[in-house]
Amino acid sequence: xxxxxxxxxxxxxxxxxxxxxxxxxxxxxxxxxxxxxxxxxxxxxxxxxxxxxxxxxxxxxxxxxxxxxxxxxxxxxxxxxxxxxxxxxxxxxxxxxxxxxxxxxxxxxxxxxxxxxxxxxxxxxxxxxxxxxxxxxxxxxxxxxxxxxxxxxxxxxxxxxxxxxxxxxxxxxxxxxxxxxxxxxxxxxxxxxxxxxxxxxxxxxxxxxxxxxxxxxxxxxxxxxxxxxxxxxxxxxxxxxxxxxxxxxxxxxxxxxxxxxxxxxxxxxxxxxxxxxxxxxxxxxxxxxxxxxxxxxxxxxxxx
Numbered sequence: 001x002x003x004x005x006x007x008x009x010x011x012x013x014x015x016x017x018x019x020x021x022x023x024x025x026x027x028x029x030x031x032x033x034x035x036x037x038x039x040x041x042x043x044x045x046x047x048x049x050x051x052x053x054x055x056x057x058x059x060x061x062x063x064x065x066x067x068x069x070x071x072x073x074x075x076x077x078x079x080x081x082x083x084x085x086x087x088x089x090x091x092x093x094x095x096x097x098x099x100x101x102x103x104x105x106x107x108x109x110x111x112x113x114x115x116x117x118x119x120x121x122x123x124x125x126x127x128x129x130x131x132x133x134x135x136x137x138x139x140x141x142x143x144x145x146x147x148x149x150x151x152x153x154x155x156x157x158x159x160x161x162x163x164x165x166x167x168x169x170x171x172x173x174x175x176x177x178x179x180x181x182x183x184x185x186x187x188x189x190x191x192x193x194x195x196x197x198x199x200x201x202x203x204x205x206x207x208x209x210x211x212x213x214x215x216x217x218x219x220x221x222x223x224x225x226x227x228x229x230x231x232x233x234x235x236x237x238x239x240x241x242x243x244x245x246x247x248x249x250x251x252x253x254x255x256x257x258x259x260x261x262x263x264x265x266x267x268x269x270x271x272x273x274x275x276x277x278x279x280x281x282x283x284x285x286x287x288x289x290x291x292x293x294x295x296x297x298x299x300x301x302x303x304x
Contacts, residue, residue, distance in 0.1 A: 076266055083267040086259040090268060093255030094275045097241045100173050100251070105237060107177045112184030117214075119185070120192045133185070140182040146243055149175040153247040172244030180237055187229050191222035228291040235283050239276060252276070 027035070064070060118126060118133045140148065152175040157166045165171070195218050203213040245254035252275055256268035 077270055079265055079267045082263065082265055083271045086255075086268050087271055089259060090252050090255045090271050090275065093250050094252035094272070096169070096249065096251040097238070097276075098279075100169070100176070100241045100244065101234075101238050104173055104176045104180065104241070105234060108180045108184050108237070111177065111181040112188055115181065115185035116188035116192060119189050137182045137185055140179050141186070143179075145176070145179040145240060146246070148179050149243055149246060151175075152178070153244075168247040169244070169249050172247050172249050176237070176241065176244065180233065180240075184230065184233055187226050187233065188222065191226035192218060194225055195221050225294070228287055228294060231283065231287040231290060235280050235287065238280055238283070242272075242276070 067073075115133045115137065118129050119137075121130065149172055153168060153171045156164060156171055199217050199221070200213055203217040204210075208216065242251060242253040245251050245257065248254070250258075252272040253269075256272040259268040260266050
């Protein structure tokens with residue numbers, strides 16, 4: 001009752017808490033002790049991790065350096081003077097890989113999304129297209145891409161069709177697009193299927209059409225959820241563009257092969273590998289970061 005009287009005495013429009021003072025929260029002695037223990041445990045874990053890394057990596061390095069063929073290996077694979085001599089040719093070939101990746105990624109995105117939408121469609125009129133899309137995905141996911149490149153690169157010219165190009169770069173890119181479209185279609189389809197049916201029902205109850213529901217409700221959620229695996233597919237696509245070299249396309253791998261065949265030194269292959277690493281490692285780290293953020297966002301929603 002006294003507290004109510006104090007609130008009443010404070011006058012109309014007053015909350016009754018104006019005269020109260022709030023004391024800032026301070027951790028207790030037990031909490032401070034816990035923080036100290038956790039800090040010591042973290043320092044100990046860092047020390048153990050550092051020592052174990054030095055021991056293991058040092059042992060591996062010692063085994064390599066003391067092996068009988070180390071000198072021959074360095075002369076054959078790590079002749080840096082020769083590597084930097086042919087490096088401009090490898091970079092020129094690597095531009096072909098980058099161009100092929102950009103073209104293939106754009107085509108794969110369109111074809112993969114089309115296949116995913118067809119396979120997740122419920123329209124009876126699209127039943128034959130769903131069957132064809134399923135057959136397409138099953139076949140081209142089950143055959144190694146190297147075989148697809150060989151079949152397309154050498155099979156299409158053998159048909160001698162009018163108006164069909166025999167350019168190995170175009171045929172190699174087509175084979176890559178055919179294969180990766182099947183993989184990306186399944187990734188996108190899985191993302192679409194993870195969207196709860198209640199989302200569609202809520203959108204339809206608000207008056208949205210099927211197309212509007214798909215565009216504004218389903219696809220944004222699905223794409224957000226499958227972004228990490230799509231980035232992983234992009235990293236794999238960049239690496240697999242080197243397989244088109246078996247058709248004679250002068251990319252980074254082919255340029256390294258030509259240089260190595262002239263000197264019987266494999267350092268150009270190492271230089272080509274370094275170029276791929278310079279592109280794929282940042283993309284891989286970005287993928288890991290995106291995945292970590294997605295997990296944190298999901299956990300935050302779950303806690304909410």
